[in-house]
Amino acid sequence: MPTPVPPSHRGGRSSQVPVEQTTLPRYPAAGRSPAPHLVIAVGAAEPPAPRPGDRLRTIRCGADADELLDAELATMVTGWRILVTGTESDVQQVRSAALARGALDSELELRPTDVDAGPEALRPRTVHCGHCHTRFSATAAIGGAVHCPACGCALVVAHHHSRTHAAFLGSPA
Structure with missing residues (x-):
């Protein structure tokens, strides 16, 4: 399997993926509905x-x-x-x-309480291994590299978040 090329090295394009092209969680501004x-x-x-x-x-x-x-x-x-x-x-x-x-x-x-630094900041995340389907906690940035503790596979934390698994996809590198 080829090694993924970081976005910053793909023909001079920006390393930022527009958030509307991702499934990163979006959190509304503070405030509450009047309901109980x-x-x-x-x-x-x-x-x-x-x-x-x-x-x-x-x-x-x-x-x-x-x-x-x-x-x-x-x-x-x-x-x-x-x-x-x-x-x-x-x-x-x-x-x-x-x-x-x-x-x-x-x-x-x-x-x-920990998303003030933006969606791609380095912080604890739950990652779903795309190789063995184990979920684990890792301190990682979106686009960063982690290793699955179950199978040892090198993973890239993708711009994809699953609401069902409550985890970011870790794509094999």
Whole structure:
């Protein structure tokens, strides 16, 4: 398999891929709809101030969302929203768990606490190995290289994020 050529070396084109040509997560500006919210604070994330009618719940990490969502979604009625704060990896894991349980994307408001440096900054990410299909955590930038701990394959972290897997695609280099 040929070694991928970084975008900065492809005929003088910019190294930036326009964000609208990617599946990188996009997060709206701060603000909330007037609906009542199930506010989920993940890890050390500081939750927004709860409003009347909101329910505030905390969990250690995004992987702990299954049990919480099973209990909470059963009690929610039309019009409720789910607001999640935490690291990007954690909020994406909660999103994936909520979608798997029937929540709609339009009902979810994600507020990651570690994306101020932009979508391509070096930070902890969940990567899905395109070779062996293992998901793992790595500190990486979009376009950066990582090695899969399961199969040892050298991977390039792609501009593709899967809402289902809550992970960035790691394409074999």
